[in-house]
Amino acid sequence: MTRTLSARRCAWRGLLLDEARHFFGKDAVKALLERMAEHGLNVFHWHLTDDQGWRLDLPGMPELVRFGAMRASSPRPGEDASSDGAPYGPFFYTARDIREIVGFAGALGIRVVPEIDLPGHVRALLAAHPELACEGAEFPREPLCTWGVCEDVLCAGSDEAVDFCGRILEAVCDLFPSEFVHLGGDECPTARWRSCPRCRERIRAEGLPDEAALQGWLTRRLAEKLAARGRRTVVWNEALRRGDLPPSAVVQVWCGNPAAEAAAAARKGHDVVLSPVQETYFTLPEGLPGDPYRYRAWVLENGWTLPADRVRAFDPFSFVPPDLAGRVLGGECCAWSESIHDRAELEYKVLGRLAAFGEALNRPF
Numbered sequence: 076m077t078r079t080l081s082a083r084r085c086a087w088r089g090l091l092l093d094e095a096r097h098f099f100g101k102d103a104v105k106a107l108l109e110r111m112a113e114h115g116l117n118v119f120h121w122h123l124t125d126d127q128g129w130r131l132d133l134p135g136m137p138e139l140v141r142f143g144a145m146r147a148s149s150p151r152p153g154e155d156a157s158s159d160g161a162p163y164g165p166f167f168y169t170a171r172d173i174r175e176i177v178g179f180a181g182a183l184g185i186r187v188v189p190e191i192d193l194p195g196h197v198r199a200l201l202a203a204h205p206e207l208a209c210e211g212a213e214f215p216r217e218p219l220c221t222w223g224v225c226e227d228v229l230c231a232g233s234d235e236a237v238d239f240c241g242r243i244l245e246a247v248c249d250l251f252p253s254e255f256v257h258l259g260g261d262e263c264p265t266a267r268w269r270s271c272p273r274c275r276e277r278i279r280a281e282g283l284p285d286e287a288a289l290q291g292w293l294t295r296r297l298a299e300k301l302a303a304r305g306r307r308t309v310v311w312n313e314a315l316r317r318g319d320l321p322p323s324a325v326v327q328v329w330c331g332n333p334a335a336e337a338a339a340a341a342r343k344g345h346d347v348v349l350s351p352v353q354e355t356y357f358t359l360p361e362g363l364p365g366d367p368y369r370y371r372a373w374v375l376e377n378g379w380t381l382p383a384d385r386v387r388a389f390d391p392f393s394f395v396p397p398d399l400a401g402r403v404l405g406g407e408c409c410a411w412s413e414s415i416h417d418r419a420e421l422e423y424k425v426l427g428r429l430a431a432f433g434e435a436l437n438r439p440f
């Protein structure tokens with residue numbers, strides 16, 4: 076079924092664009108889709124929700140963008156959290172915008188895979204709906220203005236929170252025809268679940284071994300909802316560490332030992348998409364002389380760079396043993412935008428390496 080994504084060796088030739096941390100808008104997205112098509116890429120993974128912003132105006136849920144699409148400031152990484160002081164937004168896409176982009180992408184042979192990151196990376200959602208947070212969690216009614224991983228996550232013990240996510244996914248399925256819907260699942264701290272009475276009761280009632288397993292429980296529930304709409308769930312690889320998922324779920328590997336993570340997921344029967352940081356994260360500077368964007372970028376304390384030649388050498392199939400090659404759908408490069416502030420910077424950081432990525436993923440059999 077998934078092989079119908081494309082008849083080439085890599086069926087999934089993707090680019091992730093994070094528009095939650097910074098927002099680039101329809102024209103920039105369309106220009107990027109055109110470049111993707113030129114380079115033979117066919118999956119636009121649209122990261123539309125995170126701690127720092129909620130960019131989807133969904134019918135019947137006006138609070139999402141009323142509270143989630145604007146934040147008080149956007150500090151540059153490594154600087155004081157209050158240093159920039161410039162309100163950012165409101166920025167979001169309407170249902171009409173989404174249909175326009177999906178249609179534009181479709182005409183170029185690109186499918187749009189939306190990501191609703193759950194149950195972590197949800198501070199913008201919780202700004203709109205504080206009632207979906209764990210008991211005892213306190214935070215201002217606005218998205219996060221700093222970067223990194225946030226302790227405030229969705230209350231997996233709350234039936235209301237689970238139902239609300241179901242409604243969000245229904246609306247997402249109405250808007251996006253893609254067979255695949257990404258549920259995120261990365262970087263989800265469990266501290267709130269440990270102390271929340273509702274979450275502790277859920278763990279008890281469901282016979283779960285610990286709070287980490289709550290994520291697996293919730294993801295299975297949401298995956299069932301998507302399956303009922305004929306969709307396949309995609310998750311980041313950490314989600315699979317938190318409990319088994321239906322074999323139809325696709326696992327996107329970014330962190331840990333990518334080869335071990337990909338092989339483990341494939342052995343459980345999952346199709347995998349490879350996005351290892353050191354090969355595919357355009358967050359890393361290219362290392363070009365005269366880079367005008369030389370301030371410290373987030374995730375870069377290690378000093379890594381990602382030159383185009385390394386991207387060109389990327390082979391998703393090299394991460395799994397030959398007997399699991401049939402589980403590799405392909406690869407995806409990632410433009411996370413904590414340190415990408417506007418369209419010019421986006422194009423500087425993405426376009427050159429996008430061409431290299433296209434070469435890598437369109438190699439003949």
Ligand code: ACM
Nearest residue numbers: 261262311329411
């Ligand atoms: C990720 O980079 N947090 C998936």
Ligand code: ZN
Nearest residue numbers: 209230271274
């Ligand atoms: Zn809770």
